[in-house]
Amino acid sequence: MITVRLPSALRSGPSDTLTVSERVSSIAELVDILELRIPGLRVQLDDSVFNFAVNDELLLHHVAEHSLNDGDIVEIVPTISGG
Amino acid sequence: MAVRERVERLVAELPREAQFPTHGATLFIDLERCEVRRAYTPLGVIRAFLAGRGANMFYLYRLLDETLGPLHPDVPLIFGSGVLTGIVPSAARGNATSWSPESGVIMDCNAGDYFPSFMKMNGIDHLVLYGRAATWTMLRVKEGRVDFLDAGRYAGLDNIDLRDRVAADFGGMWTRDLAMANITRAGENQVLTSAIMAGPKACYARGGPGAKMGSLHLKAIVIQGQTHDFDTAQPYKAYNRAIAQQLLDTSVVKHALRTMGTPFLYKPSRLLGAMGTRNNQQTTWTDRLDADHITPYRPGMAGCFRCPVNCRPLNRLNDNPMDKYGAGDGPEYVTLGKFGPNLGIDRVEAVIRLNNICNDLGLDTASTGSAVAWAMELYQRGIITRHDTAGVDLAWGDADQIERLLFMMSGREGFGNVLADSTRAVERGHYPPEALRYRMAVKGLMQSDPHDARILKAFALGLAVATRGMDHLRNRVTLEINARINDDAAFKERLYGGPVSAAPTSYVDKERAVRVCENLYAVGDSVGMCRFTTKLFNSPSLPGLEQFSTQIAKVTGLAFDEGNLDRVGLNIMGLERMINARLGVGREHDTLPDRWFEEPITVGAYKGEHIDRAEFGAMLSRFYRISSLTDDGVPIDTWRRELEAIIAGAGGA
Numbered sequence: 001m002i003t004v005r006l007p008s009a010l011r012s013g014p015s016d017t018l019t020v021s022e023r024v025s026s027i028a029e030l031v032d033i034l035e036l037r038i039p040g041l042r043v044q045l046d047d048s049v050f051n052f053a054v055n056d057e058l059l060l061h062h063v064a065e066h067s068l069n070d071g072d073i074v075e076i077v078p079t080i081s082g083g
Numbered sequence: 084m085a086v087r088e089r090v091e092r093l094v095a096e097l098p099r100e101a102q103f104p105t106h107g108a109t110l111f112i113d114l115e116r117c118e119v120r121r122a123y124t125p126l127g128v129i130r131a132f133l134a135g136r137g138a139n140m141f142y143l144y145r146l147l148d149e150t151l152g153p154l155h156p157d158v159p160l161i162f163g164s165g166v167l168t169g170i171v172p173s174a175a176r177g178n179a180t181s182w183s184p185e186s187g188v189i190m191d192c193n194a195g196d197y198f199p200s201f202m203k204m205n206g207i208d209h210l211v212l213y214g215r216a217a218t219w220t221m222l223r224v225k226e227g228r229v230d231f232l233d234a235g236r237y238a239g240l241d242n243i244d245l246r247d248r249v250a251a252d253f254g255g256m257w258t259r260d261l262a263m264a265n266i267t268r269a270g271e272n273q274v275l276t277s278a279i280m281a282g283p284k285a286c287y288a289r290g291g292p293g294a295k296m297g298s299l300h301l302k303a304i305v306i307q308g309q310t311h312d313f314d315t316a317q318p319y320k321a322y323n324r325a326i327a328q329q330l331l332d333t334s335v336v337k338h339a340l341r342t343m344g345t346p347f348l349y350k351p352s353r354l355l356g357a358m359g360t361r362n363n364q365q366t367t368w369t370d371r372l373d374a375d376h377i378t379p380y381r382p383g384m385a386g387c388f389r390c391p392v393n394c395r396p397l398n399r400l401n402d403n404p405m406d407k408y409g410a411g412d413g414p415e416y417v418t419l420g421k422f423g424p425n426l427g428i429d430r431v432e433a434v435i436r437l438n439n440i441c442n443d444l445g446l447d448t449a450s451t452g453s454a455v456a457w458a459m460e461l462y463q464r465g466i467i468t469r470h471d472t473a474g475v476d477l478a479w480g481d482a483d484q485i486e487r488l489l490f491m492m493s494g495r496e497g498f499g500n501v502l503a504d505s506t507r508a509v510e511r512g513h514y515p516p517e518a519l520r521y522r523m524a525v526k527g528l529m530q531s532d533p534h535d536a537r538i539l540k541a542f543a544l545g546l547a548v549a550t551r552g553m554d555h556l557r558n559r560v561t562l563e564i565n566a567r568i569n570d571d572a573a574f575k576e577r578l579y580g581g582p583v584s585a586a587p588t589s590y591v592d593k594e595r596a597v598r599v600c601e602n603l604y605a606v607g608d609s610v611g612m613c614r615f616t617t618k619l620f621n622s623p624s625l626p627g628l629e630q631f632s633t634q635i636a637k638v639t640g641l642a643f644d645e646g647n648l649d650r651v652g653l654n655i656m657g658l659e660r661m662i663n664a665r666l667g668v669g670r671e672h673d674t675l676p677d678r679w680f681e682e683p684i685t686v687g688a689y690k691g692e693h694i695d696r697a698e699f700g701a702m703l704s705r706f707y708r709i710s711s712l713t714d715d716g717v718p719i720d721t722w723r724r725e726l727e728a729i730i731a732g733a734g735g736a
């Protein structure tokens with residue numbers, strides 16, 4: 001099972017947390033599953049403001065192929081780049 | 084040659100009339116003699132450097148006597164507004180320029196709020212201030228005229244009280260018909276981290292501008308006047324609307340800047356393991372300072388002159404009218420980092436309160452937080468002891484003690500006098516030389532932001548080569564933190580005009596991205612555009628050279644294509660390096676703190692990352708090559724002569 005935390009900008013319901021019990025082995029596969037649950041999410045995620053963090057570690061490149069394991073917590077983090 | 088002769092000679096070469104619609108005057112103000120001379124920046128200089136930061140550098144180059152010291156009254160303090168300041172949405176910015184008393188290299192800092200736009204509204208592009216007034220003085224600017232007023236009754240006031248008193252005395256309203264740039268007690272006491280305040284929080288912050296203004300005995304510049312539209316070369320409002328829409332449609336503006344402001348960046352930096360903690364001894368800190376935790380204390384957002392973004396978070400800690408620091412403006416990400424993890428503070432309420440105090444005391448939170456963190460690490464290591472701190476226990480995370488230290492700094496009392504000397508504490512005999520090893524500074528300037536750049540090599544190069552010292556706002560390739568962009572090689576190549584490695588830790592081609600950003604940001608500063616809303620800083624979709632060139636043409640009638648503007652950005656960097664060379668800066672100063680070369684990061688996915696000296700040296704050489712700089716980091720001969728000709732001949736027509 002993978003736990004997914006969404007920022008308020010991407011939430012479709014009241015909760016910021018989704019659980020994905022299907023087998024997924026990469027971020028790309030996770031996005032496929034999420035798209036089924038939240039239609040249009042893939043397009044929204046195609047935006048430089050959103051980054052992925054897995055188990056509290058921010059991914060900076062090779063995101064789609066980043067491998068996932070059972071029990072991982074994936075967070076979508078809106079990222080302002082400069083401040 | 085004394086500054087008056089230099090001014091005399093320069094003014095004799097300058098045009099007496101505006102050279103294009105919206106061209107503001109340059110006022111040369113002799114504070115000692117209470118005299119004002121008026122002229123205009125020549126077109127040749129505008130074509131090479133624009134206005135704002137760019138033309139400020141022209142004036143500094145012509146008037147600087149490097150045999151003096153930064154606080155000598157013959158070294159001018161120069162304010163400049165950009166070509167589009169006050170005219171285009173989000174172009175609310177201006178620069179203050181001099182020789183930095185903190186760093187010893189160029190001082191050049193940028194502020195928004197209303198002051199730069201009100202300069203422009205009054206038909207003024209630059210104020211060149213020199214000479215030491217006999218007593219504390221205030222300048223009042225109204226309808227383009229300057230009056231010298233006695234500021235004795237305002238001396239000793241900090242920002243909150245001063246703004247209240249001036250609004251009451253002048254009968255105006257901030258944001259409507261009154262704007263001010265002022266110093267606080269910290270500036271009066273020549274604290275090297277003191278800012279020139281331009282609003283409740285907005286300030287010209289970096290390099291000790293408050294101390295410089297204090298050295299001239301100038302307490303404040305008050306500008307009165309009604310806002311108005313400008314007579315321009317062509318109609319410009321329709322394109323302004325397009326720019327405003329572009330700003331509001333940009334995802335980072337919608338999802339982050341307008342809702343929470345820059346504190347949003349704390350979380351990504353923390354998750355990356357790149358959050359400077361305890362003077363960069365560690366690189367990650369608590370999630371209790373994530374922007375979400377500031378939300379309960381954020382009653383709303385504020386903004387600068389005619390900026391539709393409104394990115395500045397306000398704060399309210401309590402409703403107690405007796406608590407001067409119970410509400411305020413901020414904190415921005417820089418303050419959150421510098422007064423949170425960097426000082427070992429983990430309570431958001433404490434950071435907000437310290438932010439409010441710094442705004443009142445007129446302290447640059449970047450240098451101030453860094454100076455305190457440096458002292459704390461020295462204390463932790465036993466390099467300084469209670470004996471050196473006059474009994475103060477410099478424990479990490481003690482917010483009450485830090486609060487007391489801020490007031491002591493502002494008054495240069497006790498150990499506050501040491502902190503007030505910022506990066507110069509060793510040179511002034513307060514700390515032993517071994518303390519320099521732990522100073523997080525480049526070219527004498529403390530790091531501007533809390534991001535630890537051992538991971539992202541483009542960030543590291545930018546901090547090393549920034550002309551004003553260790554500062555991310557000059558050239559940061561901020562989009563390196565966006566995976567979506569790193570993973571699209573073709574898009575990234577288009578953004579930076581050639582390939583740039585997707586790997587954040589790679590050194591390959593990072594110099595190209597820094598070069599492109601440095602040019603664009605220098606142009607942004609010289610037209611007056613806010614960095615947050617300039618392309619490549621927060622998003623690839625924000626206004627950049629294309630929009631600037633279109634609107635410069637409509638507003639001024641001057642033709643600049645994107646290539647010309649890119650060249651202007653390069654020229655500004657080149658001129659800044661020529662000034663720095665006069666101040667003794669060379670290749671050895673384009674470097675980073677020892678810690679980043681010698682101590683690897685110990686947490687997160689990038690554990691083990693540090694800066695490799697050989698790789699860094701090679702990247703720096705490549706940066707010099709593509710920037711037309713010699714091996715010592717100054718413009719190559721042919722280009723230097725070209726720039727000198729423009730400057731010496733005041734540019735011609």
Ligand code: SF4
Pocket residue numbers: 173174175195196385386387390391392393394395613614615616
């Ligand atoms: S984006 Fe924010 S800081 Fe920049 S001009 Fe607008 S309100 Fe001011």
